[in-house]
Amino acid sequence: MDSKVALLTEFYRGLPKDRAKVETYEQGFEFLERMLAGGVTLEYGEMSHPGLLHKYKLSKIPEGRMNGLLLSHVRKESNLCLYFGDKVNSLFCFNLDNNHKTDNTEVIPEMELAVSLLREILIGLGCEPLILASGRGYHLWFRLAGEVENDQLYNVMLRSMAKTMLGLHRKGFDHQQIKVNFYPDPRSRDIVSLRLFGTDHAKNRVFSRVLTPEGLLDEEDSWKAFECHLKTKTMSVERFRAAYESIMAAF
Amino acid sequence: MKTIAIDLDDTLNDFSETLLKTPFTHDAGYGISAETFAQYLRMLRSGTADGNDLLSTEYSYFCYKIHNECYRLTTARADGVEFMQWLRANDWRIVICTHRDLRRSNECTRKWLEDNGIPFDYLFRALNKLEFCKAWGIKTLVDDHLFSLTQEGSYDIEVFHPIMAKHEDLELRRGKGFRNFEELKQWIQK
Numbered sequence A: 001m002d003s004k005v006a007l008l009t010e011f012y013r014g015l016p017k018d019r020a021k022v023e024t025y026e027q028g029f030e031f032l033e034r035m036l037a038g039g040v041t042l043e044y045g046e047m048s049h050p051g052l053l054h055k056y057k058l059s060k061i062p063e064g065r066m067n068g069l070l071l072s073h074v075r076k077e078s079n080l081c082l083y084f085g086d087k088v089n090s091l092f093c094f095n096l097d098n099n100h101k102t103d104n105t106e107v108i109p110e111m112e113l114a115v116s117l118l119r120e121i122l123i124g125l126g127c128e129p130l131i132l133a134s135g136r137g138y139h140l141w142f143r144l145a146g147e148v149e150n151d152q153l154y155n156v157m158l159r160s161m162a163k164t165m166l167g168l169h170r171k172g173f174d175h176q177q178i179k180v181n182f183y184p185d186p187r188s189r190d191i192v193s194l195r196l197f198g199t200d201h202a203k204n205r206v207f208s209r210v211l212t213p214e215g216l217l218d219e220e221d222s223w224k225a226f227e228c229h230l231k232t233k234t235m236s237v238e239r240f241r242a243a244y245e246s247i248m249a250a251f
Numbered sequence B: 001m002k003t004i005a006i007d008l009d010d011t012l013n014d015f016s017e018t019l020l021k022t023p024f025t026h027d028a029g030y031g032i033s034a035e036t037f038a039q040y041l042r043m044l045r046s047g048t049a050d051g052n053d054l055l056s057t058e059y060s061y062f063c064y065k066i067h068n069e070c071y072r073l074t075t076a077r078a079d080g081v082e083f084m085q086w087l088r089a090n091d092w093r094i095v096i097c098t099h100r101d102l103r104r105s106n107e108c109t110r111k112w113l114e115d116n117g118i119p120f121d122y123l124f125r126a127l128n129k130l131e132f133c134k135a136w137g138i139k140t141l142v143d144d145h146l147f148s149l150t151q152e153g154s155y156d157i158e159v160f161h162p163i164m165a166k167h168e169d170l171e172l173r174r175g176k177g178f179r180n181f182e183e184l185k186q187w188i189q190k
Helices: A003-011 A029-035 A065-074 A109-124 A150-170 A219-232 A237-250 B015-021 B034-046 B058-073 B078-089 B102-115 B129-136 B146-154 B181-189
Strands: A020-024 A041-048 A053-059 A079-082 A088-098 A130-133 A137-149 A178-183 A210-212 B003-006 B093-098 B122-126 B140-142 B158-162 B176-178
Touching: A003 A065, A003 A219, A020 A065, A029 A041, A029 A053, A041 B102, A041 B129, A053 B102, A065 A079, A088 A109, A088 A150, A109 A137, A109 A150, A109 A178, A130 A219, A137 A150, A137 A237, A150 A178, A150 A237, A210 A219, B003 B129, B015 B034, B015 B058, B034 B058, B058 B102, B078 B093, B078 B181, B093 B102, B093 B129, B102 B122, B122 B129, B129 B140, B129 B146, B146 B158, B158 B181, B176 B181
Parallel strands: A041 B122, B003 B093, B003 B140, B093 B122, B140 B158, B158 B176
Antiparallel strands: A020 A053, A020 A079, A041 A053, A088 A137, A088 A178, A130 A137, A130 A210
16 A cells, blocks of 8 residues: 555544545546446535536445545545544544635635634643644644544534634634634534645645644655654543543633 | 536526525524524525625525525426426436535435436536536536526537526527426427
């Protein structure tokens, strides 16, 4: 197995592999037939214009096909996005996006401050994030050694984000400039997916670089940081439960 | 294989009428007051934009909730259903092509299609349906959207549309308007 595919497989081991969203510039019925071979179902497709970027939501992906999708992902032929488990997960993630209709790939001051505040709050709880630059903001990933109920994951995310927004407000910034989504979110199931680390953003073609307190790493160092996070920052379930108790008691 | 792309809202169903006539009721799930609910409903029904330069707002969430209700409640055109079944029986590849945000409406859209006996092969969201048809080599599009009717010439795609009041002010010289799907059936057989 390709070493990058092996890393991604290990990092995202807890996410369901029978469904995925694939982002690609490939299109047409012949391509679709190839993609759906082996019993894969197309739930729906999306085409955004300009650029003709296509997104395909696939389900009933047989075992064995995921390796091929991951390989295309690391080769930057297409982007693979995965959905979260319906009830429990061993990963959780904040997705912070620039909320503007136009020019939304710019890093706005609110975003920089929000990421910094959120990181600080979560580290205070004993949860260290892997922060990845996304097209319109950042993804803050947390990897757990075991599965935790979605309600608990959501409650920690909701409360730490509320503290972050309060921090923004106190510093005179408008929290509405940022759009926040939580993964998993018990209010929605099987609706939104997240792009995995290791490829370029489909629209702005920028690699999902790792953000450290010193700044953004380049592609090679980002892969090293990703591997290091996997090996040294995976959080025990006990530590997560302690974070949960702590933040629930504070609200 | 012959392929056709067909829109859903106001083409195969009465979406606009559903939006205008359904007595939507306020509840806590909207996260807004009853007054704001009434104001937003007026705005949505009149097609007024909120003038906000933000993507995700209180109003955008309201619109999403009301639209999803409409997708569920809307009535299928009986002649449209019959037309779709005729397409299936005559080996057409059918692509449903819609503006709907399918991330959040895929499930209810599929249920509605199934409940109404509407066959299809693929479900796609495209904001520019002409561009989509061009990219996928689809030569026939059925759509009520004014953009599709006025811009078809630049895409070499034949566009058919149900005749609606909103088309009256438009000097249509390109898209073919039909009163019922039986008319359309005759045209596409030629």
